[in-house]
Amino acid sequence: MKKSLLAVAAIGAFASAAQAQSSVTVYGILDVGFQGVTTRGTAASSTSTAVQNPVAGGKSNQTRFSGEGSEQTSRLGFRGTEDLGGGMSAFFTAEFQLSPTDATLSGTYGNGLANRQTFVGLKKNGIGQAAIGTQYTPIHMAVGRTDPGQQNNMLGNVIYATNASQGSGQTATSYTVRYNNALTLMTDRIAGFQVNAIYNNNNTDTNQTAAAGGSTNNNAWGAGVNYVWNKLNVDAAIQNSSSSNWTAQQTTGPALPASASTAAANLPANPLGTAINMAQQYYGATYDFGILKAYAGYISAKYSNQATPSSYLQRTAQQIGVRSFVTPTIEAWASAGTGRFEGQNLAQSAAALAVKSSASQNFTGYQLGSNYWLSKRTNMYAIFGSTQVSSSGVAMSEGGSSYGVGVRHTF
Template sequence: MKKSLLAVAAIGAFASAAQAQSSVTVYGILDVGYIGSNAKEGTGGVNKIQKSAFGQSAEQTSRLGFKGTEDLGGGSSAFFTVELGLTPQNPNLSGGSAGDGLQQTTNGAGSAIDNRQSFVGLKKNGIGQFAFGRQYTPVFNTGAATSPGQYNNVVGDVVYNGSSSAYFSGATTASGNNNGLGFTNRASNALTAQSDRFAGFQVGGMYALNNQNQSQTTSAAGATTGGNTNWNGWGLNGNFTWQKLYVGVAYQSFKTQYTSFQDTTTGNYNFGGNSVTGGVRIDNNGVLANPNQTSDKQTLVGATYDFGILKAYAQWVGRKVQNDTSLSVAQLTAGGSTATSAVAAGEQLNRNAQQIGVRSYITPTIESWASIGTGKIKSTVGTASANFVGWQLGSNYYVSKRTNLYAIYGQTQTSSVSGNTGSGNGANQYAVGVRHTF
């Protein structure tokens, strides 16, 4: 009898403990449909590419997530999120190499699962929260709050530029897993902090640290090298809300360092696409630099105002990628480069863009948006620069609270600059599909 009572007590204790654990929520998005595009690439846009496919993630990147919280008492709680990217139209349901070609970093090429976010943290009501793991960056979060297209993956958004490689010859239709050209979306090995809102103000920050000492058997372009790899970054953000007005600003800076130079003559350092002919690369040799160390500084300012019948948006983004080391021709050729001129520290490739837009519910079930923006790409090696323009139209029809049909059209064009590889490129892209959230 005593043993039975002890067993019942033990079961009750375990049940109580289980109820005190995290309440876990499963959530996700599946976005599929038709995606088509027409593009011009190569110097002066001489190459024509047309694509047509039943694709995925045109309006929003498909994903599967798990998140939960645990009440620790006294206004404190623990929380976690694990979010995986999904590619429902591909043979592999998940996986990829979400990398940043400008920083020469990757999220593990060929990984079995695409890790969009994975973090755990603590929160104190009235103060704020902090978290460790792979997380969205301050610039990404500020841009998300002020994006008229809500970070869709159709061309035309000059700030986010989410699917810039979708219509070039070196890539298939967009999966939404890669970083945009305007800024770095996520940071691994990151510590973030965010305050609660006080008198309309909220502030936050990020520090990402991934310093390591490892043997580099190959450089970015295949030349045999060896040495250390160090990567780190930090960022700050703040926003202010007053009645129907929202204003946000964010800044972040990343550094990537190699003991031996990284040969970029194949076109890794370019703004405009991930193929050799697909980018705008404006300097003497068609590339930015052959760096030992690269710094990448990014700034975004955005605002929204809700007029009731529509919501107005405005954004500005700037990105400066800089070579921080000097290398002679002898050093470059010894490492396998084909460069014929020395590399000087301080060489930069700059991109900035500004965009305005509106978003409104025409009826309780029909939502539409429009945006237009301009920008410039400029290299400090030489005096050349290229201007670009983009615009986008889109609409949602909500058949239920969780399911909508959508249609999106976008277009972009880069000016032609004599002698600069990739200038004169342009594309239009269109998508119709269905998105379901759960």
């Protein structure tokens, strides 16, 4: 009898230990509500411009019930860890975009789920971790820690201006959100510092013939450092990606190729051709004063022709903001920023496009938002944002505004 009890206890202890060594968590966000976007264009606006396709000579209004999420993009994810012993562990994440109000689960991605991030890696306690897969860039992670709007999908944020649901009033894609086929490294936090790096390589070469063959080379790298001391948080990150696509019959290529830089593919007709270098950098900081948290950030993104570096498009912006709980259940935030868009020698790489060889443009943006927390996981929200653009030698959208009200639930 005693031996039987001991055997049962041993089996139970072994099962508990095995269960503790491996775990999988299901998580997600569902954000639905009502959304409105207004874009403003000039009479001189063209449907083929240096940076984007604005409204051709007038105003465009769109309202809808939206499953894209004004505050956050809806998603479903799975993450897991396994203890390998000796301070080693394996981990994975598989996260996909959801479109709750669309007929297809991932919206326009009818052939499968839209991949937000999917990777597998190893971690060593006291040293750090490494992972391979589709992953966020160093700048995106840094902006996530230092953005007063927490990377919502409304207009008015001049730093996080990457989501298509923000309307066509944005001046340009501000930075690359994720790289696929990427290797990442991240250290443990030491003396307040944590360092991360990313490398992407996706190259294809084919035999040259009279009508086929060529080379598609997509490479990217980046690095970031995060420092935390008491109530101060400081971030600095840089990243660089190059996209080249040469074929035997190709002479010009106005469309920016789909590259390692997935967010950069949001840019439409590109006067720089298909051999593009993208250099981006970001610096941000937050300080928690107790009654409110202050935010500041600076972003720079330069898109240049690899063969002619003097032909480039550049976007820079700076932003400040605050975020605070007005009451235990009501949270509010506000941000304001300015920026500048510049282009040089654009006609050298795209003579067929009606783009001046030199142009500049200033823009401003602001955003107001609030959350009413029903619980730790559920809140109602209201967000309004606006972007204004000055007159320019480049025919572009003159800005826009958007608002969103809805309910967000995290699980």
